[in-house]
Amino acid sequence: MIINITLFLLILLLSFEISYAHVSERALTLLLPTEIYIPSGIAVLVLTILITYISPKAFIGKLFRTYEIIFFKRFNFISSIDLNSIKVFMSLISFFLLIILIVLGFTGSRDPLVNPLSLFIWSVWFLVMPLAQMIFGNIWSFLNPWYGIGKILFKNNFFFKLDNNLTLLIPSLFFLLFSLFMLVDIAPDDPDRLATVVCLYFLLNFFCIWLFGIEWLKKGECFSVFFSMLSKLSLFWFENRKAYFGFFGSQLTHINYLPPLTVLFLAIILATLSFDGLNETFFWFKIININPLEFHGRSSVIFQNSIGLLAFAIFLFFIFLLTIYLGHKFIYEEIEFNKIIGINSIALLPIAIAYHIAHYLTTFLVNIQYFYKVLSDPFNNGSNYFGTGNFHVTTSFFNSIETVRIIWLIQAFAIVFGHVIAVLLAHSISEKYLKSKSSLLISQFPISIFMICYTFLGLWILSTPSVG
Amino acid sequence: MKKNSKSNLSRRKLMKSIAAVGSISAMPGFVNYSQASSSAPIRIGFQVHRTGIGAAYGRWYDRTTQAAVKIINDSGGINGRPIEIISEDDGTDPKRGAEALEKFANQHNCDVAFGTLFSHVVIGSAPRAGELKLPYFVVSEGHHVASGMLNRYTLQPGITDVKSQVQAMAPFVKNNLGKKVTMVYPDFAFGHDHRDYFSAAFESQGGEIIAKVPIPPTESSFSKYFPKIPRDTEVLYHVMVGPAVLTFVKELGEFYGSKGPKLFGFIDSVEAVDLNTPGLEFLDGSYFWEGNPRYAQDNQTVHDQFYRTAVGVDKNGASVSDPKDVSTYAHMFGCWETLHIIKKGMEVSGYSDVKDRSKLIEAVESMKNMPLSQAHPQGAKIFNGKTHQTFGHQYISKMTNGKLVLAHTTSIEDTFYPDEVDYTKQSF
Numbered sequence: 001m002i003i004n005i006t007l008f009l010l011i012l013l014l015s016f017e018i019s020y021a022h023v024s025e026r027a028l029t030l031l032l033p034t035e036i037y038i039p040s041g042i043a044v045l046v047l048t049i050l051i052t053y054i055s056p057k058a059f060i061g062k063l064f065r066t067y068e069i070i071f072f073k074r075f076n077f078i079s080s081i082d083l084n085s086i087k088v089f090m091s092l093i094s095f096f097l098l099i100i101l102i103v104l105g106f107t108g109s110r111d112p113l114v115n116p117l118s119l120f121i122w123s124v125w126f127l128v129m130p131l132a133q134m135i136f137g138n139i140w141s142f143l144n145p146w147y148g149i150g151k152i153l154f155k156n157n158f159f160f161k162l163d164n165n166l167t168l169l170i171p172s173l174f175f176l177l178f179s180l181f182m183l184v185d186i187a188p189d190d191p192d193r194l195a196t197v198v199c200l201y202f203l204l205n206f207f208c209i210w211l212f213g214i215e216w217l218k219k220g221e222c223f224s225v226f227f228s229m230l231s232k233l234s235l236f237w238f239e240n241r242k243a244y245f246g247f248f249g250s251q252l253t254h255i256n257y258l259p260p261l262t263v264l265f266l267a268i269i270l271a272t273l274s275f276d277g278l279n280e281t282f283f284w285f286k287i288i289n290i291n292p293l294e295f296h297g298r299s300s301v302i303f304q305n306s307i308g309l310l311a312f313a314i315f316l317f318f319i320f321l322l323t324i325y326l327g328h329k330f331i332y333e334e335i336e337f338n339k340i341i342g343i344n345s346i347a348l349l350p351i352a353i354a355y356h357i358a359h360y361l362t363t364f365l366v367n368i369q370y371f372y373k374v375l376s377d378p379f380n381n382g383s384n385y386f387g388t389g390n391f392h393v394t395t396s397f398f399n400s401i402e403t404v405r406i407i408w409l410i411q412a413f414a415i416v417f418g419h420v421i422a423v424l425l426a427h428s429i430s431e432k433y434l435k436s437k438s439s440l441l442i443s444q445f446p447i448s449i450f451m452i453c454y455t456f457l458g459l460w461i462l463s464t465p466s467v468g
Numbered sequence: 469m470k471k472n473s474k475s476n477l478s479r480r481k482l483m484k485s486i487a488a489v490g491s492i493s494a495m496p497g498f499v500n501y502s503q504a505s506s507s508a509p510i511r512i513g514f515q516v517h518r519t520g521i522g523a524a525y526g527r528w529y530d531r532t533t534q535a536a537v538k539i540i541n542d543s544g545g546i547n548g549r550p551i552e553i554i555s556e557d558d559g560t561d562p563k564r565g566a567e568a569l570e571k572f573a574n575q576h577n578c579d580v581a582f583g584t585l586f587s588h589v590v591i592g593s594a595p596r597a598g599e600l601k602l603p604y605f606v607v608s609e610g611h612h613v614a615s616g617m618l619n620r621y622t623l624q625p626g627i628t629d630v631k632s633q634v635q636a637m638a639p640f641v642k643n644n645l646g647k648k649v650t651m652v653y654p655d656f657a658f659g660h661d662h663r664d665y666f667s668a669a670f671e672s673q674g675g676e677i678i679a680k681v682p683i684p685p686t687e688s689s690f691s692k693y694f695p696k697i698p699r700d701t702e703v704l705y706h707v708m709v710g711p712a713v714l715t716f717v718k719e720l721g722e723f724y725g726s727k728g729p730k731l732f733g734f735i736d737s738v739e740a741v742d743l744n745t746p747g748l749e750f751l752d753g754s755y756f757w758e759g760n761p762r763y764a765q766d767n768q769t770v771h772d773q774f775y776r777t778a779v780g781v782d783k784n785g786a787s788v789s790d791p792k793d794v795s796t797y798a799h800m801f802g803c804w805e806t807l808h809i810i811k812k813g814m815e816v817s818g819y820s821d822v823k824d825r826s827k828l829i830e831a832v833e834s835m836k837n838m839p840l841s842q843a844h845p846q847g848a849k850i851f852n853g854k855t856h857q858t859f860g861h862q863y864i865s866k867m868t869n870g871k872l873v874l875a876h877t878t879s880i881e882d883t884f885y886p887d888e889v890d891y892t893k894q895s896f
Contacts, residue, residue, distance in 0.1 A: 026711040027710075027711045027712070027713055027714040027715070027741070028714065028741075028745065029711075030688065030711060030712060030714065030715045031714055031715065031718060031745075031746075031747050109555065110554060110555055110556050110557075110571070110576075111516070111518060111530075111555035111556075111557060112518055112519065112557050113518050113557075114555070186559065186561065186563060186564060187557070187559055187564055187567075189518070189519055189557060189559075190557065282686045282688070285686065286686060291656050291685045291686075292685065292686060292710070293654060293656060293658070293685040293709060293710045294588075294656055294657065294658070294685070295521055296561065296562060296588050296592075297520050297521075297559050297560050297561025297562065297563070297564065297588075297589075298520070298559060298561055298564075299559075299561050299562070299563035299564065300561075391789070392531070392780060392787055392789040392790070392793075393527065394787060394789065394790040394792075394793040395524065395527070395793060396786075396787075396790050396792035396793035396794070397792075399740065399741055399742045399792060399793070399794055400742050400745065400792060401745050401746055401747075464688075465686070465688045465710070465711045465712055466711065467521055467711075
């Protein structure tokens with residue numbers, strides 16, 4: 001056995017002709033004048049920060065006004081009981097679709113770009129759902145696969161009650177496990193493996209709903225918690241049978257407190273979405289001392305990427321705490337740190353979504369084509385329901401500098417715009433509990449520095465040499 | 469009418485048939501063989517880079533494979549049996565590559581395994597193929613097969629290896645471009661192989677390597693290395709790879725303007741890239757090795773024409789459905805040819821099921837001449853059964869007005885080197 005392993009390692013050491021031959025879109029990105037684009041993006045953010053500084057108090061708050069959409073009054077006949085029935089009904093549809101997807105995960109094509117489960121989970125649900133929440137509000141509360149079946153089977157019963165403050169530890173832990181699966185596991189795309197994980201995750205949460213009641217979805221299930229937070233920043237939302245419209249974060253004008261552990265949860269999310277990008281840069285490969293041109297795949301970096309992700313999450317957690325702490329230490333108003341840290345951390349959400357868009361845009365552009373193909377033949381039996389059987393997936397937009405430039409600028413716009421929203425949001429949040437303009441300015445200074453650095457990081461990740 | 473036919477069956481008979489079919493079909497892997505064995509598909513496990521750094525190649529390897537399978541199946545399959553492809557993503561990762569082979573052998577009941585490009589995946593997978601006694605036909609270009617590093621179950625009959633490609637360039641470079649060569653290469657195993665194979669072959673031709681300029685793998689700016697290139701360099705041999713390769717070309721152009729040495733490189737540097745990208749004008753007039761000419765040439769064979777049409781590639785080497793989607797034309801023919809070799813091997817050996825795997829390998833080992841044909845559109849080949857490696861023509865093209873025009877075709881003999889192993893002496 002030892003001889004076999006030694007022989008195998010020896011063979012690997014002797015291996016030559018590592019055909020790192022393909023020229024990725026990053027090769028064309030390196031030809032773009034990013035040395036001009038990056039300072040321009042940062043300049044936009046700095047300008048936004050300056051505007052928030054020099055504008056009169058409450059000026060920024062006006063941006064976050066809410067407007068009722070009168071048209072939706074026509075739908076007033078839908079009572080709250082009906083609304084619940086719709087929720088149950090839609091959730092049941094999701095539940096049945098999930099079962100079909102899991103079955104296809106086990107029995108369908110072994111190719112992750114042909115299997116509906118792999119494509120749906122990684123290229124549709126995970127990529128699209130956060131954006132949908134941020135635009136249309138909490139549609140996940142209708143679409144999650146647990147609510148309907150949980151309501152029908154367990155009504156409103158529960159055995160244990162969840163603590164409001166501490167429960168954020170649970171979704172934090174689960175999101176961390178999810179991140180490790182997504183970023184570190186050797187084959188998260190593999191249909192068999194993914195079907196097993198999705199199945200176990202569904203059953204585990206189903207069991208928790210039985211124990212803790214349907215409240216589990218609001219406090220324990222990490223995606224419901226994440227998506228629910230995102231929906232608090234949405235452009236459109238529903239409340240008391242009325243529809244509203246407002247700039248990202250307008251709903252927060254009515255929310256003054258979030259549990260302090262929100263910062264832990266959001267630090268893990270932001271760390272995940274930032275590290276998935278950083279871990280592909282040559283810079284990271286230098287740190288872990290691996291030749292990026294000889295990269296031997298995910299199995300060779302399991303330990304390094306696990307540690308990297310955890311360290312990055314811890315780093316972000318403390319740096320954000322420090323940012324908020326320093327911002328409030330030198331003001332003359334009395335502030336209870338525990339009461340404001342949770343609500344302040346919401347400013348991390350638009351940054352997380354910005355990184356999400358920037359990093360996964362290219363994957364989405366390719367994989368959505370595979371999904372389009374799969375819709376025509378979901379059971380991989382040669383059927384051609386939508387006539388897409390002969391459709392060929394293309395990646396030509398990575399082959400020419402014009403399209404690579406457009407893609408890069410969209411990604412960069414997402415990063416900059418996400419940070420602009422974050423700056424405005426952080427300002428408006430503090431505006432609610434700080435009395436004087438001078439306190440407000442001092443409180444925003446450290447977080448402004450943080451935002452500028454994080455914008456730079458995002459734009460740098462987009463433009464530096466990377467693997468894949 | 470249906471009703472009548474139903475009534476002719478007794479209920480007991482019907483239940484018995486259902487039970488029999490049900491019990492057989494319920495056994496894993498038995499579904500397809502529940503039919504007559506003569507019509508059961510030949511199951512080929514396709515180890516493919518679907519994710520990871522090789523995904524761009526995987527997409528075109530998949531497209532070529534599907535096209536070849538369609539052609540073979542439409543013309544009667546293998547011994548009258550259709551091919552069924554079972555794809556497993558190897559993640560461009562050796563560990564997953566080995567796992568894919570295990571699944572082919574133990575879960576999917578595949579007859580043989582086939583595919584994959586990146587050398588480290590082949591090297592990580594081949595030992596498992598040997599243990600599983602699963603014929604493993606690779607399309608990777610690596611010298612690892614012919615070097616003797618692998619085993620009797622691993623063969624590379626459909627694509628030539630880097631060692632033969634590199635050494636075959638030497639006579640052309642010396643006779644047509646210049647006798648004084650400077651080599652610029654990434655400073656790790658891939659670049660070192662080019663350095664060693666080419667310099668040995670070039671010096672044996674009477675040429676001279678006047679400088680070797682290694683570049684650190686993580687380098688992204690190259691101007692500081694160009695002064696190391698001697699002024700009397702006649703030919704610059706470059707094999708840069710990775711995301712900074714286009715930056716390298718651009719900076720080289722800025723450094724030399726129109727007065728530089730002649731350039732010779734491998735198409736790998738710009739595989740699947742639109743050659744009309746701004747910044748790459750400097751490459752006009754330079755020479756590239758191509759495994760298979762990307763652009764349809766004036767003397768295009770009917771076989772290349774047929775192959776292009778079947779895969780859906782236009783005369784510029786791009787997808788017919790998107791003229792900007794440039795294929796990995798220099799490499800992907802290997803999938804097409806390998807599948808045709810598997811077909812021929814199975815037909816010659818009278819392959820019926822997994823117990824005939826060794827007969828299949830012996831049949832392929834006994835192959836020698838593979839003439840230019842529909843099965844071999846890239847060109848004629850000579851297979852060496854002892855080293856499990858094929859040898860074939862190499863192409864050198866000159867970039868002319870943003871297109872690659874064939875300048876020279878090597879002989880097959882130019883690619884030969886002494887055998888380094890005899891796998892036929894290994895037992896099954």
